[in-house]
Amino acid sequence: xxxxxxxxxxxIAKQPQWVQVWLDIMMVVLLGLSAVFSFxxxxxxxxxxxxxxxxxxxxxxxxxxxxSRLLGLAHVIFWTPVLIYLLRxxxxxxxxxxxxxxxxALAALVMTVSLAFDYSDVARWLxxxxx
Numbered sequence: 668x669x670x671x672x673x674x675x676x677x678x679i680a681k682q683p684q685w686v687q688v689w690l691d692i693m694m695v696v697l698l699g700l701s702a703v704f705s706f707x708x709x710x711x712x713x714x715x716x717x718x719x720x721x722x723x724x725x726x727x728x729x730x731x732x733x734x735s736r737l738l739g740l741a742h743v744i745f746w747t748p749v750l751i752y753l754l755r756x757x758x759x760x761x762x763x764x765x766x767x768x769x770x771x772a773l774a775a776l777v778m779t780v781s782l783a784f785d786y787s788d789v790a791r792w793l794x795x796x797x798x
Contacts (some may be wrong), residue, residue: 671730680733689781696770696777704767710753710760711767714774717749736792739785746785750778 679687697718704711725741732738753775761768 671726675726675729693777693781698776700770701774704770706720708767708771710756710771710774713749713752714778717745721745724786735797736788739788742781742785743789746778746782750775750782779796 679690683688697714698727701711701715701718706716721741721744724745725738728738753771760771762772
């Protein structure tokens with residue numbers, strides 16, 4: 668596992684700076700803050716579960732195929748249902764009243780942006796772009 672994580676870190680370090688910053692933002696919003704808000708919000712527990720399942724799936728894929736556009740499939744599979752769940756519960760976010768509501772809106776935005784890249788990457792991979 669340590670070897671896998673070292674290889675993963677090395678491949679991430681080769682990515683453009685903006686990709687590395689975006690990954691850090693996703694980690695803070697979707698992992699760190701979801702863990703904090705999971706004590707008070709069901710939405711946070713779903714985001715946390717989706718993030719963790721996606722991470723495990725992505726590392727499993729990575730161990731088999733290396734760093735490629737197909738890795739986005741893990742987010743597509745696990746984050747799409749979570750995002751749909753969040754959006755269906757918009758009326759319960761309490762965006763103006765609570766920090767957790769503000770976080771849910773931010774988490775939904777981060778997932779939407781990430782999934783736009785992920786769907787594009789998976790489609791490009793399916794169309795033959797294997798980089």
